[in-house]
Amino acid sequence: MGIRFRNVSHEYSSYTKKTYKAIQDINLSIEGTNEFIALVGHTGSGKSTLAKHMNALMFPTDGSVEIFGSEVTKKRNKKIKYNDLRRQVGLVFQFPEYQLFEETVEKDIMFGPLNFKVDSEKAKTLAREALSLVGLDDSYLNRNPFNLSGGEKKRVSIAGILAIDPKVLVLDEPTSGLDPYGRQVLMNLFSDIHKKTNKSIIIITHDMDLVYRYFKRVIVLKDGELTFDGTPDKLFQSDIIEQNHLDLPNTVKALKQLNEKLNLNLDVYQKTPEAAAKEVRRVMKHE
Amino acid sequence: MNMIDVQNVSFAYSEEKLTLNDVSFSIKKGEWIAILGHNGSGKSTLAKTLVGLLEPQSGEIHINSTRLTEETAFDLRKKVGIVFQNPDNQFVGVTVRDDIAFGMENLCVPREEMLSRIDFYAKKVGVEEYLDKQPSNLSGGQKQRVAIAGILAMRSDILIFDEATSMLDPYTRNDLIHYIKTLNKEGFTVIMITHDVNEAILADKIMIMKHGEIVAFDQTETILKDKSVFLENHLELPVALEIANLVEDEEIRRILWEYVSET
Amino acid sequence: MNSIIIGQYIPGNGFFYKLDPRTKIIAIFFLMISVFMLQTIVQLLIAIGIAVVILLIGRISLFKVVRGLKPIFILLVFTFIFQIALNTEGTVLSTATMHFNLYSIISAVLIFVLWRILLRFGKFKILLFLAFAFALYFNFRYITFQPDFYFFQLTIYEKGVEMSVFVVLRLLIIITLTTVLTLTTKPTDLTQGLERLMHPLKKIGFNSEDFALIISISLRYIPTIFDEAQKIMAAQASRGADFSEGKLKDKLKQIISLLVPMFIIAFMRSEELADAMESRNFVPGEKRTRINILRFSIIDIYTGLFTLACFAGTILVKVML
Structure with missing residues (x-):
């Protein structure tokens, strides 16, 4: 079980009659548990389109997406309840402003479970659990979501999806617009949720530092095509990174610079500044 | 000569809390200042007082030796242009041409003059191909460039960027920051409000704000x-400087500092 | 979502595109008055003939104009039926008893189902509808197996037919005229044209410039807001809000879940936009120069003369006949 993309394409057509393929011939397999995947690529590479196919918000114009046993194709199948697929795969959008609408945090988080016909008592429990998963305590339950800070809103919006208890959680650029410190705090949170619940988590991001430091698997899209699917180590140590016009992590770039300027022989593939500093000290001791 | 002089400025949205608390500093012509701080530190409020969108409850702001008041705001705003965070919420015109013209229209610039300035500044910021395009056909980075062209066309020489890059992807952001760098080299005074140290590092001076106060202001x-x-x-x-701090070696520090301040 | 056409404007560069929007608005105003002064079907047919010739000269595809008629097709049909049913003057053209019995109702249902099925494949939807209407008429008229649950006399008078044709033709011309306007004029030009025409109203306290600015900013934000609505719907759909199914009570909640974020974002946007405009020295009601200006050219004069001729012609016809 999980999500399987089989030769999936999505073609947009507009009134000017120019059509273009947002994603093209994607083959991809995502397990229903224990995945921690980064989805990277430039703006317009089709990342968001791909994500929307994962919970049947979009239908392929070609090929098929199997979502936990249900086959989603161009044609609507009356036997499939597409709404129920969204209970298996939760999608969190970039701006919490797009989803918060209730007068209290509790009611807002309960919106999802109630839509899926969970009874009200159970929905309350789910809301509480989801809120604690995103690192907010019960005192937030009765607060107005619109009076929260940006970061808190983001957490509440993530809790709103977690309360549905999806098997797979997809987040569209959750760290964009945050400062580096906020980005790390949020990434630690996702990493925690992943460890605690074993849910598969897929995160769309531009930040190569985060990709290198946190993820088990990276999927790269370029102009709608899947150009890489593997570990971050493999990605950053090959020339695939240049072919896709992607950046190297900052640790690697800094160490490469030192190698060049000081003629050192540092192993540049270090994931954190601490590891990088250790490597520099190790090599300098030898000299 | 000081381009901007801020003396003991305080501002409060409500009675309980001062958003700006006795802020004083000055900026010289041609300088590039980065104002760093988290949300709620008062940095955006400061930017709004500098263009006269908010009037401080106490203190004075002088721009080019003229005191900023309700009466002088219209004239001083010709000198100070501001680009905001959300590219969509500052695009007033139906097309790129209309949007660049908007500020000039308000200044009653004659039409012939407007047309020639639009051509010139559209080319300068690199949007000359899109003059007839609508905002929905532009990327975020292109919209921000249009906003820059709009204020340059008003002949501003102080440019304020209020988190103008925070909604862009890293690649577009890099492009824009390098463009801002070029503008600064041409002589524009730049004030860049940001929460990203990686951006602030390119400035001549960094100001750090917290709870409405300046906690540090010095050479970068x-x-x-x-x-x-x-x-x-x-x-x-920035990661490279963090490594330098951890290694504690002068040579390494020098190289990494050079590397960071160049890119 | 690349771009959404606002209104019905279709880019092009025929004769009507080159006209000043003010000319078009004034011309259409006077032509409409002329149409209302015409009194017989023959006069209207001549007017239609002239209209078609103008459309051909302006190289506007008749097909597009007909497509523009689609939304008001039902209105036309109802007007037609009302006129026929309510008018009881003149000689009787036909009279028939309409029978409502078990068989005629069953076959009416069958005809209805057949029509819906054909509708899915057929391209000529309007023709199909007419065929459906005639089939119903013959159905109730000729399936006469007793007993009738209900029956009535449908009498069609000469005057009724005449009036219905007349009214429908008149509506057709008026709609065609406005379609030409919206088809060939950018919404921004249209507002600017209206602004200039309403400029004299300043004396009674109506500031047409501010009004035009409000309209043009609204036009600029329609695609943005539309795009946003789609994103919000996607976000709420991910939380199980199914906008297509569900009970009425659930649906209400789902609509609220769409509207609240839309309003809150719109509110934030208006504040930011106001700041952006003020920082670029916009002061409401103050004098501004304009980048977009309207200029009359020689074709505007021709159009004006033509309109005048049409107007004078109809007055002449009305007085003489």
């Missing part, structure tokens, strides 16, 4: 050496 290189300011304010140093 000096400020970056003071680790405690960054730690206390939860500001993350």
Whole structure:
């Protein structure tokens, strides 16, 4: 079980009659548990389109997406309840402003479970659990979501999806617009949720530092095509990174610079500044 | 000569809390200042007082030796242009041409003059191909460039960027920041409000704000050496400098500093 | 979502595109008055003939104009039926008893189902509808197996037919005229044209410039807001809000879940936009120069003369006949 993309394409057509393929011939397999995947690529590479196919918000114009046993194709199948697929795969959008609408945090988080016909008592429990998963305590339950800070809103919006208890959680650029410190705090949170619940988590991001430091698997899209699917180590140590016009992590770039300027022989593939500093000290001791 | 002089400025949205608390500083012509701080530190409020969108309850702001008041705001705003965070919420025109013209229309610039300025500044910021395009056909980065062209066309010489890059992807953001760097080299005074140290590092001077007060304001290189300011304010140093701090070797520090300030 | 056409404007560069929007608005105003002064079907047919010739000269595809008629097709049909049913003057053209019995109702249902099925494949939807209407008429008229649950006399008078044709033709011309306007004029030009025409109203306290600015900013934000609505719907759909199914009570909640974020974002946007405009020295009601200006050219004069001729012609016809 999980999500399987089989030769999936999505073609947009507009009134000017120019059509273009947002994603093209994607083959991809995502397990229903224990995945921690980064989805990277430039703006317009089709990342968001791909994500929307994962919970049947979009239908392929070609090929098929199997979502936990249900086959989603161009044609609507009356036997499939597409709404129920969204209970298996939760999608969190970039701006919490797009989803918060209730007068209290509790009611807002309960919106999802109630839509899926969970009874009200159970929905309350789910809301509480989801809120604690995103690192907010019960005192937030009765607060107005619109009076929260940006970061808190983001957490509440993530809790709103977690309360549905999806098997797979997809987040569209959750760290964009945050400062580096906020980005790390949020990434630690996702990493925690992943460890605690074993849910598969897929995160769309531009930040190569985060990709290198946190993820088990990276999927790269370029102009709608899947150009890489593997570990971050493999990605950053090959020339695939240049072919896709992607950046190297900052640790690697800094160490490469030192190698060049000081003629050192540092192993540049270090994931954190601490590891990088250790490597520099190790090599300098030898000299 | 001081381009901007801020003396003991305080501002409060409500009675309970001062958003700006007795802020004083000055900026020289042609300088590039980065104002760093988290949300709620008062940095955006400061920017709004500098263009006269908000009037401080106490203190004075002088721009080019003229005091900013309700009466002088219209004239001083010709000198100070501001680009906001959300590219969509500052695009007034139906097309790129209309949007660049908007500020000039308000200044009653004659039409012939407007047309020639639009051509000139559209070319300057690199949007000359899109003059007839509508905002929905532009990327975020292109919209921000249009906003820059709009204020340049008003002949502003102080440019304020209020988190103008925070909604862009890293690649577009880099492009825009390098463009801002070029503008600064041409002589424009730049004030860049940001929460990203990686951006602030390109400025001549960095100001760090917290709870409406200035906690540090100095040359960029000096400020970056003071680790405690960054730690206390939860500001993350650029990775290369963090490595330099951990290694504690002068040579390494010098090379990494050069590397960071170049890119 | 690349771009959404606002209104019905279709880019092009025929004769009507080159006209000043003010000319078009004034011309259409006077032509409409002329149409209302015409009194017989023959006069209207001549007017239609002239209209078609103008459309051909302006190289506007008749097909597009007909497509523009689609939304008001039902209105036309109802007007037609009302006129026929309510008018009881003149000689009787036909009279027939309409029978409502078990068989005629069953076959009416069958005809209805057949029509819906054909509708899915057929391209000529309007023709199909007419065929459906005639089939119903013959159905109730000729399936006469007793007993009738209900029956009535459908009498069609000469005057009724005449009036219905007349009214429908008149509506057709008026709609065609406005379609030409919206088809060939950018919404921004249209507002600017209206602004200039309403400029004299300043004396009674109506500021047409501010009004035009409000309209043009609204036009600029329609695609943005539309795009946003789609994103919000996607976000709420991910939380199980199914906008297509569900009970009425659930649906209400789902609509609220769409509207609240839309309003909150719109509110934030208006504040930011106001700041952006003020920082670029916009002061409401103050004098501004304009980048977009309207200029009359020689073709505007021709159009004006033509309109005048049409107007004078109809007055002449009305007085003489």
